[in-house]
Amino acid sequence: MSKLNGWLHLWLGLITGLVVFIVSITGCIYVFTDELKAAFYPDRLFVEPADQPVQPLSTMLANAKQALGSEYRISRFDIHLAANRTWIFRALETNPDGIGHWGYYRYYYRVYVNPYTAAVVHVEDARTEFFQLILDAHMRLLLGQKIGHPIVSYSVLIFVFMLISGLILWWPKKWTKKALLQSVKIKWRATFKRVNYDTHNVLGFYTLVPALVLAITGLVFSFPWVDHSLYFLFSGGQQKAERSIPQSATQLAATLLPLDRALSDVLQKHPSADMVSIRFNDNPTTPYDFQIRKEKSRTYHFEWSYYDRTNATLLYTYGTDDLNTAEKVRAMNFDLHVGSFMGMPGKILAFLASLVCASLPITGFLIWYNRKWGKKKKRRNLV
Numbered sequence: 001m002s003k004l005n006g007w008l009h010l011w012l013g014l015i016t017g018l019v020v021f022i023v024s025i026t027g028c029i030y031v032f033t034d035e036l037k038a039a040f041y042p043d044r045l046f047v048e049p050a051d052q053p054v055q056p057l058s059t060m061l062a063n064a065k066q067a068l069g070s071e072y073r074i075s076r077f078d079i080h081l082a083a084n085r086t087w088i089f090r091a092l093e094t095n096p097d098g099i100g101h102w103g104y105y106r107y108y109y110r111v112y113v114n115p116y117t118a119a120v121v122h123v124e125d126a127r128t129e130f131f132q133l134i135l136d137a138h139m140r141l142l143l144g145q146k147i148g149h150p151i152v153s154y155s156v157l158i159f160v161f162m163l164i165s166g167l168i169l170w171w172p173k174k175w176t177k178k179a180l181l182q183s184v185k186i187k188w189r190a191t192f193k194r195v196n197y198d199t200h201n202v203l204g205f206y207t208l209v210p211a212l213v214l215a216i217t218g219l220v221f222s223f224p225w226v227d228h229s230l231y232f233l234f235s236g237g238q239q240k241a242e243r244s245i246p247q248s249a250t251q252l253a254a255t256l257l258p259l260d261r262a263l264s265d266v267l268q269k270h271p272s273a274d275m276v277s278i279r280f281n282d283n284p285t286t287p288y289d290f291q292i293r294k295e296k297s298r299t300y301h302f303e304w305s306y307y308d309r310t311n312a313t314l315l316y317t318y319g320t321d322d323l324n325t326a327e328k329v330r331a332m333n334f335d336l337h338v339g340s341f342m343g344m345p346g347k348i349l350a351f352l353a354s355l356v357c358a359s360l361p362i363t364g365f366l367i368w369y370n371r372k373w374g375k376k377k378k379r380r381n382l383v
Contacts, residue, residue, distance in 0.1 A: 002168075009165040010368060012158050017361030019141065019155035024358035026138035027214070031338050031351045033131050034297060044112045044122035049083040055118035057263050057278075058256035064089040064111040067120045072109055077278040079115075081267070086112040086121050139221075153222035159357075160215045163208055166360075170205050193370050200363035203356045210353035217337035220330075227330070235326035246315040248287040248308045259288055261312035266290050266305060274298075287315050297340040300332045 029036070038045060057077070064074055072091040079087050089111040110124040126132045133142065140148030172179040184205065186198040204211075219226045231240045259278075266276055270292050277291040287306040294301040303319035323331060335341035339350025 005165050005168050009162060009169060010364075013162055013361060013364045014368065016155040016158050016162075017365060019151060020159050021358050021361045022141060023138055023152060023156065023218075024354045026134050027354040028351050028358065029134050030131075030138055031347050031354065033134075037131060044124065045086055046084050047086055047114045047116065047121070050116040052116055054087075054115040056260045058260055059118045060087060060113045060115065061089065061256065063118050063120055064091075064113060067111055067123055068109060074111075075280050077280070079263075079267075079276040079278075081271070081273055081275065087115045088112055090126075149222070153219070156215050156218050156222065160212065160219070162360075163204075163211055163215070166201075166204050167208060170201050193366075196363050196366050196370075200360060200367060204360055207353045207356040210349055211357050213336055214350065214353060214357070217333050220333050221337075230329060231326045233326075234329045235324065238326070240326070243318065245289075245306055246287065247285045248315070249310045250284045258307070258309055258312040262288050262290070262307035265307070265312065265314070266292065270294070270303070284309065288312075292319075297343075298335050300328075300335045300341065302331070 061074065061077070068074070068091055074089045074091045076090040077087065078090070091109040091111065108126055110126055110129075112121040112124070113119065114121050136142055139152060141152060142148065143151065170183060172183050184202060186202050187194055190198070216226070220230065228240065232238070263276075263278070270276070273292050273294050274296040275293040277293070279289055279291075281289075287308055290305045290307070292303045292305065293299060294303065301320055303317060305317045306315045307313065308315055320328065320331060332341060335346075337350075339346035339348070342349070
């Protein structure tokens with residue numbers, strides 16, 4: 001079993017190593033996407049605060065549509081409640097075909113609007129924007145949903161096995177002080193081969209838990225059976241029940257005044273929220289839905305509010321406090337995946353863990369290369 005574990009660890013690592021490296025490196029960058037965007041895109045993200053009310057949402061939406069044209073459909077609106085932030089519309093193609101697992105859309109454009117003047121500040125092509133490409137490489141290797149997404153998903157699934165098999169290989173045969181020190185300490189003054197070997201084993205051991213968290217939370221987005229299994233585990237064997245969202249009365253006239261009133265109500269009830277997201281749906285009986293993120297960079301602290309499309313009446317609302325244990329674990333999944341559940345310290349931890357994960361295929365390959373060809377080169381040099 002030990003030999004089989006070592007053989008699988010080697011060859012599965014060689015097969016998936018490049019994918020794990022790309023996913024891990026892009027993960028390092030994505031952890032700090034918000035901070036990096038603020039540094040590189042100040043002109044599109046920030047405006048000069050004005051001592052006046054913001055423009056109606058309907059006015060901003062009309063200007064955003066005019067900037068894009070009829071070819072694209074605006075389906076989401078993100079409001080950062082900070083006084084110096086632009087408000088962002090996201091647009092899809094009129095007939096999108098890039099829908100992945102869980103119904104996630106791939107947005108094609110972002111329109112940044114000054115909330116005080118309703119003027120369009122910037123139109124961003126998300127298909128070529130750097131950080132969107134980083135996310136696309138992280139999720140799909142830039143190969144599309146049908147090809148890239150399965151490759152990433154199954155490679156990460158294999159990586160989970162690799163982490164466990166690596167722990168078995170790391171496990172000291174004898175728990176003596178000397179053996180334990182060799183397993184938890186890098187001998188920096190040794191040869192390059194030994195340093196590389198120690199780096200692979202020791203850093204892999206120290207980052208085992210955060211690496212497993214990053215990998216498993218990533219699998220939740222990839223495989224429905226992982227999501228269902230976690231719900232089953234944390235709910236004590238229960239099946240997930242969907243919430244029944246009330247229907248909206250059919251809108252008689254094509255007016256956005258109820259949407260303006262609904263947004264005004266949300267902003268009055270949550271003045272200290274970090275961000276409010278609105279999803280536009282063409283179904284006349286689907287209520288306006290608002291996702292309120294209460295704390296910065298933490299999707300776990302949230303509230304959903306649903307408003308009637310005809311009169312802006314609040315139909316239904318629920319938040320983090322209304323979730324059962326399994327739902328709370330699921331709601332925390334994204335924050336765990338990017339490290340934001342602990343704020344900046346958590347992001348730094350996620351960054352370092354991702355960086356080590358990116359190094360494991362490289363150091364592992366060098367261990368295999370040195371064992372297979374290193375001795376041959378040494379013999380040739382002696383001859």
